[in-house]
Amino acid sequence: MSEQQPDADELRARTQELLAAHPPAATEAIDFLKARFDAGLAWVHYPVGLGGLGAPRSLQPVVDAELAAAGAPDNDPRRIGIGLGMAAPTVLKYGTDEQKRRFLRPLWVGEEVWCQLFSEPGAGSDLAALGTRAVRDGDHWVVTGQKVWTSSAHLARWAILIARTDVDLPKHQGITYFICDMTDPGVEVRPLRQITGEAEFNEVFLTGVRIPDAHRLGAVGEGWKVAQTTLMNERVSIGGMRLPREGGMIGPVARTWRERPELRTHDLHQRLLTLWVEAEVARLTGERLRQQLVAGQPGPEGSGMKLAFARLNQEISGLEVELLGQEGLLYSDWTMRRPVLVDFTGRDAGYRYLRSKGNSIEGGTSEVLLNIVAERVLGLPAEPRNDKDVAWKDLAR
Amino acid sequence: MTETAPDLLYSEAEEDLRAAVRSLLADRTDTPSAPARAESDTPYDPRLWQALGAEMGLAGLLVPEKLGGQGAGHREAAVVLEEIGRSVAPVPYLTSSVVATETLLGLDTATGEVAALLGELASGRRTAALAVPFSYGPDSLRLRGGLDGIVRTVADAATADVLLVPTGQGLYAVEAGEAASTALTPLDLTRPLADVALDGARGTLLADVDTGRAAARRGLLAGAGLLASEQLGVAEWCLTETVAYTRDRKQFNRPVGSFQALKHRMAQLWLEVVSARAAARNAADALATGSQEAPLAVAVAQAYCSRVAVHAAEECVQLHGGIGMTWEHPAHLYLKRAKSAQSALGSAGEHRASVAEIVGLPGPA
Numbered sequence: 001m002s003e004q005q006p007d008a009d010e011l012r013a014r015t016q017e018l019l020a021a022h023p024p025a026a027t028e029a030i031d032f033l034k035a036r037f038d039a040g041l042a043w044v045h046y047p048v049g050l051g052g053l054g055a056p057r058s059l060q061p062v063v064d065a066e067l068a069a070a071g072a073p074d075n076d077p078r079r080i081g082i083g084l085g086m087a088a089p090t091v092l093k094y095g096t097d098e099q100k101r102r103f104l105r106p107l108w109v110g111e112e113v114w115c116q117l118f119s120e121p122g123a124g125s126d127l128a129a130l131g132t133r134a135v136r137d138g139d140h141w142v143v144t145g146q147k148v149w150t151s152s153a154h155l156a157r158w159a160i161l162i163a164r165t166d167v168d169l170p171k172h173q174g175i176t177y178f179i180c181d182m183t184d185p186g187v188e189v190r191p192l193r194q195i196t197g198e199a200e201f202n203e204v205f206l207t208g209v210r211i212p213d214a215h216r217l218g219a220v221g222e223g224w225k226v227a228q229t230t231l232m233n234e235r236v237s238i239g240g241m242r243l244p245r246e247g248g249m250i251g252p253v254a255r256t257w258r259e260r261p262e263l264r265t266h267d268l269h270q271r272l273l274t275l276w277v278e279a280e281v282a283r284l285t286g287e288r289l290r291q292q293l294v295a296g297q298p299g300p301e302g303s304g305m306k307l308a309f310a311r312l313n314q315e316i317s318g319l320e321v322e323l324l325g326q327e328g329l330l331y332s333d334w335t336m337r338r339p340v341l342v343d344f345t346g347r348d349a350g351y352r353y354l355r356s357k358g359n360s361i362e363g364g365t366s367e368v369l370l371n372i373v374a375e376r377v378l379g380l381p382a383e384p385r386n387d388k389d390v391a392w393k394d395l396a397r
Numbered sequence: 398m399t400e401t402a403p404d405l406l407y408s409e410a411e412e413d414l415r416a417a418v419r420s421l422l423a424d425r426t427d428t429p430s431a432p433a434r435a436e437s438d439t440p441y442d443p444r445l446w447q448a449l450g451a452e453m454g455l456a457g458l459l460v461p462e463k464l465g466g467q468g469a470g471h472r473e474a475a476v477v478l479e480e481i482g483r484s485v486a487p488v489p490y491l492t493s494s495v496v497a498t499e500t501l502l503g504l505d506t507a508t509g510e511v512a513a514l515l516g517e518l519a520s521g522r523r524t525a526a527l528a529v530p531f532s533y534g535p536d537s538l539r540l541r542g543g544l545d546g547i548v549r550t551v552a553d554a555a556t557a558d559v560l561l562v563p564t565g566q567g568l569y570a571v572e573a574g575e576a577a578s579t580a581l582t583p584l585d586l587t588r589p590l591a592d593v594a595l596d597g598a599r600g601t602l603l604a605d606v607d608t609g610r611a612a613a614r615r616g617l618l619a620g621a622g623l624l625a626s627e628q629l630g631v632a633e634w635c636l637t638e639t640v641a642y643t644r645d646r647k648q649f650n651r652p653v654g655s656f657q658a659l660k661h662r663m664a665q666l667w668l669e670v671v672s673a674r675a676a677a678r679n680a681a682d683a684l685a686t687g688s689q690e691a692p693l694a695v696a697v698a699q700a701y702c703s704r705v706a707v708h709a710a711e712e713c714v715q716l717h718g719g720i721g722m723t724w725e726h727p728a729h730l731y732l733k734r735a736k737s738a739q740s741a742l743g744s745a746g747e748h749r750a751s752v753a754e755i756v757g758l759p760g761p762a
Contacts, residue, residue, distance in 0.1 A: 257758055264761040272758060273749040277700045284675040284697075288405035295406060304668040367657075373667055374660035378640050381655035 006044070006055045008062045014053075015041060015066040029073035033109040036072075042108045046092065050104050058294060075110045078341050082152060083107040083114035086230045087160050094177070094218040094226050103158070103179070115156035117147040117180060117204055118227070122397060124149075125368045128171045128224060129387075129395065132206060134163035134178065141165070141178065141216070143186075143209040149362070153189045153202035154338060156182045160230060161211075162223045167393040174392060175223035179215040186210070196354045197334040200342060231364075243283050249313050249344065249352060250279040253320040263323050272323075275316050282308045300377045307369050310359035317352040324349055403682040403694075405675055411476045418455070418480040421448060426484050428727045432586055434487065441487040441556055441589060449488055450521030456494045457519025459619075464506060465516035471619065475626035475681035482630025482706075485730045487587045489524045489553040491627060496620035496742075497525035500561055503612030504568070504604045511603055514559065514570060526557035527616055528571070528593055534699075534743015535617040535692075536751055540565045540610060544600055548593045552741070555580045555591040561613075562600060568609025569600030585737035587730055621742040622680040622695035628706035629677045631735050632670050635706075635713035638728070639663060642717055659716060666709055673705040696751035703745050706735035 006014070022035045036042055037051045041063050046052025067074075077084055084107070091103050106112040123130040132145025143163050153159070159180040166174030180187070186209035191199035218226040246254055257264065257272060285308065289301040321328040331350045344352055360366040374380045387395055407415070425445045434442065450456035458474045460466020467473075474495060481490055498518050504511045517523040529538065531552040541548070541564045554560065555578045560571045575598040578591040604612060640663055643654030653659055680698035683691040710732040714721035721728045739745065753759060 254756075254758060261759075261762065264759075266761060269753070269758075269760040270746075270749070273753055274700075276756070276758065277697050277749060277752060280697050281672045281676045281701045284403075284405065284679050285672045287402065288675040288678065291402075291404070291406050297406075299671075301671050304671060307668055308672065367661070370661040370664040371657065373664035374654075378660075378663055378667055380640060380644060380660050380663065381652045383655055383657060384651070 006053050006059075008059055011041070011044060011053075011055060011059055011062050012066055014039060015063050019067070019070050019072065024070060024072040030109060030111070032073055033075050034105070036067075037105050037108055041067075042075075043088075046104075050092070050100055051108050075108060080107065080110050080113055082116050082156075083112070083158075086116055086233050087114040087158070089233045090160060090177075090217065090226060090230045091179075093229050096214075098214070099179070099217070107158075112157040113152055113155045115150050115152045115159045115182070116230070117150060117153075117159045117161040117206075118230075119149045120146060121148050125365050127227075128175065129392075129397070130162060130164060130175070131397075132161075132163040133167075134165050134176060134211070136165070136213075137210070139213050140210045141176075141213065143178070143180070143206050143211055145206050147204040147206070148192065148201075150189075150202045150204050151200060152340075153182065153204050154191065155340065158182060159204075160217070162227050164392060165220055165223075168391050169221070170389055171387060171392045171395065172224045174221055175227070176220050177217040177223035177226040178211050179217060180206075180209065180211055181215070184209050184211075191336075191338060193336055195357060196351055197331075197336060199336055199338050243286065245280060245283065247283065248279055248309070249316045249320075249356070250276055252349070252352075253316055253323060256320065256323060263325060268319065268323055271319055275312065275319060279312055279316065282312055300373075303369060303373050303377060306363065307360075307366050307373075310356075310366055313352075313356035313359050317349060317356045320349040321353050403679050403686075403688070403690075405678040405682065407476065407678075408472075411473060414473055415476045415480060417453065418449070418477055419483070421453065422480055422484040422486055425449075426486050428484065428730065431485065431487060431727070431730055432724060436586075441489065441553070445486060446488045446524075447521065449486075450490070450494065450524075452521075454521075455490070456498075456521035459495065459498050459502065460515055460519035464512055464519065466519035471623060471681045471684035472678075475623050475677065478623050478627040479630035479633070479677075482627035482632075482734070483634045485587045485631070485634075485727070485734050487589075489526070489556060491620060491624060492526050492553040493518060493524035493557065495623050496527050496616045497557075497559075497561055498616075499619040500527055500568075500612045500616030501525075501603075503615040504608060508603075510570065510601055517558075523558040524553065524556065525559040525561055525570075526551055526554045527613060528554065528560040528562040528576075528595075529613070529617075531590060531741050532744070533617060534621055534747045535614045535695075536747055537743060538563070538610065538614055538617060540606070541595075542566075544569055544571065544595045544598045546595060548595065550581065550590045551578075551593050552588055552590055554578050554593050555589055560593060561603075561616075562595065563609050563613040565606060567602045567606055568604040568612060570603050571595070571598050571600040575599050583737065585733045587734055588737065617742060618692065618695055619684055621699045621748070622684050622691070624738060624742050625673070625677040625680050625695075625698035625702035628702040628735065628738055629670070629673045631706045631731050631738070632666075632673060632702075632709035635709035635728070635731050635735075636663065636666050636670055639666075639713045639716045646718075653716075662712055662716070666712055669705045669708060673702045676701045692751065693755045696748040696755065699743060700745045700748040700752065703739040707732075707739050710735040 018039045022032050040053040042051030044053050044055040044060050045057035120130050134141040134143045161178045161180040162175055165176040186207045188205040190203045192201045192203050193199045292299045332348045375382050454467055455477050457466030458469040462468035501515050528548045528551050530550045543564050543566045558573050562569045577594040581590045583590040646653050676698040680694045683694035713728045720726050
């Protein structure tokens with residue numbers, strides 16, 4: 001029954017077939033994307049029937065290159081990043097056949113945006129302490145609680161949600177993973193204005209939201225395990241970008257330096273060069289990690305890349321504000337907006353400086369990631385924990 | 398970037414080479430006795446050098462087979478240097494098998510003297526040192542008028558059989574007996590330094606001024622690039638030992654390695670070490686492939702790795718507590734190697750200035 005895995009030639013041929021049957025110039029973007037999904041060329045490593053062909057993941061660039069050359073529309077992966085990067089791999093791994101069929105196609109083509117209802121005001125780094133409750137009621141679960149730092153909640157049709165289903169168990173147990181319909185009554189999304197003036201994130205209030213049991217992902221009480229899949233994919237997608245030289249935040253400041261000799265000072269020159277070297281080394285470290293993955297020898301470097309980029313982004317953008325001197329005293333616009341994308345390159349240095357402060361907090365704080373590196377990579381002993389065997393309801397809070 | 402991406406991994410052959418070198422160094426080096434040896438009249442270990450350079454054939458890694466070498470390359474030499482750094486082995490590998498050898502490879506290797514000397518260095522029978530201060534990087538090279546005066550702080554000069562002297566009259570090979578070397582007391586006990594008096598020395602002219610200068614620069618560039626791998630090895634040892642020690646050492650009824658204040662410092666160091674590995678591999682690969690990017694790759698690696706090695710060694714001493722300050726514990730050897738290497742083959746500042754020049758980020762007018 002095992003079919004031969006498609007190779008690069010076959011993927012190229014299938015891509016050309018798709019292009020011939022649906023010429024991009026004469027096809028609505030959404031129709032093209034649906035046809036692409038149905039042809040198994042969406043994410044080639046996914047199973048047949050779910051947008052893929054069971055091909056090696058490393059062959060996706062073959063398809064992408066052919067499509068880009070033909071001017072085919074893409075599914076705007078940044079806009080639907082949470083769905084692509086976090087919801088989809090979790091649904092694929094833990095979803096029922098029905099869930100996979102229902103959710104993956106509209107997710108990938110971008111008809112349905114996803115968000116992630118994980119963090120709470122009282123459960124950030126200590127995510128397993130979460131207090132949002134889900135109580136069984138026949139075929140449904142009734143969910144009540146508050147989530148926070150939810151990107152795209154105001155645009156999302158669906159959310160991945162973790163909630164507590166048993167308060168008598170220790171905090172890592174008694175959590176269950178759900179798919180929440182953001183249009184249901186009881187879901188209220190409020191913009192959360194940030195340090196930059198924008199409301200990129202939201203608070204989400206859940207009041208008696210009824211989620212059908214058919215929208216549970218994984219077994220009751222197994223939500224923490226399911227969430228690990230999501231979180232692992234989140235950190236990979238944050239740290240795993242491939243960059244050209246000067247491709248990150250060092251790019252704009254190097255450009256300013258070259259174009260504006262009047263701004264240069266000796267002190268800034270030394271600091272710029274130090275950061276330039278560090279940015280180049282971070283790029284090389286990411287490239288080495290990528291080569292390890294391709295060679296089938298994944299290294300633990302991935303856990304460190306997010307740390308490196310967070311610190312660099314903050315230091316580089318901070319330097320940039322200083323470099324601009326008088327102009328650095330100004331800010332482009334404090335008007336509250338709700339951006340669809342976090343736009344690092346289209347905004348000014350002051351925005352980059354303020355927004356990058358979040359890089360060491362979002363997706364796991366740098367402090368938590370340092371603990372993870374110390375314990376899982378270096379094998380250092382864990383700090384004593386006094387909450388592991390205590391029922392969640394008995395924890396101090 | 399028009400060139401193909403650098404290969405930043407280790408090949409299987411390189412891992413085999415590493416295993417062989419590591420096992421030899423583990424058998425033959427006695428790190429705790431290093432300070433005593435350094436204080437003696439034989440600051441380097443001739444038997445170890447014999448085993449490593451001659452018997453294993455590592456002295457000739459950079460030399461083509463037709464000239465008597467192994468015909469390998471900088472990637473392999475870098476792996477050897479990682480292991481030398483990890484054991485702070487007192488051998489003239491960096492000075493003779495990399496800097497001096499690479500300098501000779503920049504000359505006309507068809508000439509009898511150059512080919513003969515390369516063959517001797519490749520066999521490990523004789524060693525050579527480029528007679529410039531150990532602090533010189535490729536951009537700080539200054540030529541002497543001729544075979545005159547004193548060259549200060551030349552690494553491994555006292556034990557070298559031949560000195561390569563770049564001068565304003567050309568590049569000379571000077572037999573050790575022709576020059577007077579005065580051993581100095583170095584900060585790094587495992588890398589001997591000497592002042593070399595050239596007055597009255599006779600030498601063999603190997604190349605004219607321009608060729609000699611370019612060759613010496615080439616030697617210093619390769620030396621700086623591969624020193625990054627030695628620094629990586631130093632940093633790795635320091636991190637590994639510190640992690641092992643803090644896992645065992647108990648205070649306040651807990652292993653000290655479980656305290657977040659210490660864990661975060663070691664995790665940060667780990668991140669620097671894996672980054673240093675990418676930078677050092679990039680430099681070794683660029684040198685090996687003769688890439689146009691080599692000067693930038695070397696400058697980036699040297700500017701970064703020299704600081705990481707010092708940071709790792711300083712953390713190693715600190716996190717070992719009192720024991721880290723003792724003469725008995727080897728941590729100080731690594732600190733001394735790291736701190737000295739920071740000034741060797743061009744300072745970080747010099748290498749950053751090269752970066753500024755190459756990528757077009759000039760300073761204020």
